[in-house]
Amino acid sequence: MISVVAQTSTxxxxxxxxxxxxxxxxxxxxxxxIALSWIARAACxxxxxxxxxxxxxxxxxxxxxxxxYASFRLPFLTSVIAW
Numbered sequence: 001m002i003s004v005v006a007q008t009s010t011x012x013x014x015x016x017x018x019x020x021x022x023x024x025x026x027x028x029x030x031x032x033x034i035a036l037s038w039i040a041r042a043a044c045x046x047x048x049x050x051x052x053x054x055x056x057x058x059x060x061x062x063x064x065x066x067x068x069y070a071s072f073r074l075p076f077l078t079s080v081i082a083w
Contacts, residue, residue, distance in 0.1 A: 002047070006040035009033055 013033055020026040027034070 002040050003044045006037060006044055009037040009040060013037060 013030060016030060016033075017026065
């Protein structure tokens with residue numbers, strides 16, 4: 001629902017911006033719609049980021065501390081040194 005508000009307010013702003021003649025008058029008259037658009041888009045981004053992070057954390061098979069980091073770093077370091 002928030003994404004619909006964000007998209008609709010952006011569409012309305014775009015349509016009104018095409019017909020504007022004075023930038024300062026446009027900003028003053030559309031300040032509420034601009035703020036609504038920014039806040040709704042930020043909320044959508046925050047919800048999306050949080051849900052992706054939560055999903056990835058939930059799907060994690062094992063903890064990274066279980067791995068031996070030296071076995072991962074050694075081939076990389078030898079290839080860098082040999083380069």
